[in-house]
Amino acid sequence: MNVNSNGYTYTFATVMVVLVAVLLSGASLGLKSKQESNVKQEKMQSILASVGVEVDRSEAQAAYDEVITQVLTIKGGAVVSEDRATGFDVDMATAIKSSNMDREVPLYVANKDGETFYIVPMRGKGLWGPVWGFVSLEADGNTVVGANFGHKSETPGLGAEITTPMFTDQFPGKKISEAGMFQSISVVKKGTSSGDYAVDGISGGTITSNGVNDMLADCLAPYAEYFKNI
């Protein structure tokens, strides 16, 4: 058999492509449900972590059901739905495409040790890909209790440092509005933050830091109207 003839080359390429396609789509279909449940449990973990509840992935569902008492869906400062699944399933990547007041975004209401907390989901752009996170607020809808961030592909050691305590520990105690006026929290050049409305960025991770800055302003704004009235 001449392995270098045109006919053989075409046949080989066709068979190879079909085999590989079957193999990969099989793997993708077979593993999909497992992958999706991982993503869902991780989201619950992040939501809980923003109010200081750390659980293993396997216990995430149970802890979520216990701590999160309500999932509201907010649009233009008003509650449009109280269905838990509707709020949880909101795809932030799509939601942030519409303007602040037109978005339907979820607000998680948590009850931990008798205290009420509000958890706001966020999504924005980093340097290489999306960044996201959760910010939790006290019952006054103003003072930050905790924050955590995630990213798809920021540079390790630089932009990826937004997930570390060094960055997130700056958030507790910060405020998002001043005398009823929405302010957001700015991420500024390392070493220059002061006051209640700014945190230090990451040196060497300026574009990621700016992305977090924009994300905070963009994703907290839709709730400002709602928090004013609680």
Place this chain on the structure above:
Amino acid sequence: MSTEVKQKESLFSKKNRKLISDPFNDNNPITVQVLGICSALAITVKLEPAIVMSLSVMFVLAAGNVIISLIRNLIPNRIRIIVQLVVVASLVILVDQFLKAYAYDVSKQLSVFVGLIITNCIIMGRFEAFALGNGPWKAFMDGIGNSIGYGVILIAVAFIRELLGSGTLLGFSVIPQSWYINAETGTGFYANNGFFLFPPMALIVVGLIIWAQRAKNTKLIEEN
């Protein structure tokens, strides 16, 4: 036709062992062949991703080498590079999918770097230079050998960069907190060198390793 009985070579003959030990020093893929530099720059800021990357490359290179070696007589010469690319890309996607399903934390750690394995020139280089012309066992040994040679340098560079750049190893602080310069109390004498976090420093560290290696191993010095 030769009447000589072909002697079966033992699995760990001297020649086969050399396939593993050679890339470690005399023929190191990074410091001697200067391949795979891009990933050496990108993922050596921290030790942990460097280790996981080395292990992933080891799996892909060993498995890929064996697959290519098994089908080497069937591959049409004109599309062999494409075939190699398909093999390495499918392996990497499979690894990525399995990690996402069963080792989600590791997969998050690796994020984009899994994809980077496809573009690692060491892998295509070994397929083309070795697996196409040798049997599966030898190809397997060659894959393990080269990925160890790659991993050792990667881990060495990451060790230096994480230690000097962030003052940590595998995420744990190793520089005593009291050493750090503290503006409030005026104590301490040490600060992390932020320059080590940037890619140029990886290149300089690799350069220093090449220098040290050539100073010790005079075989590697070119005559002219």
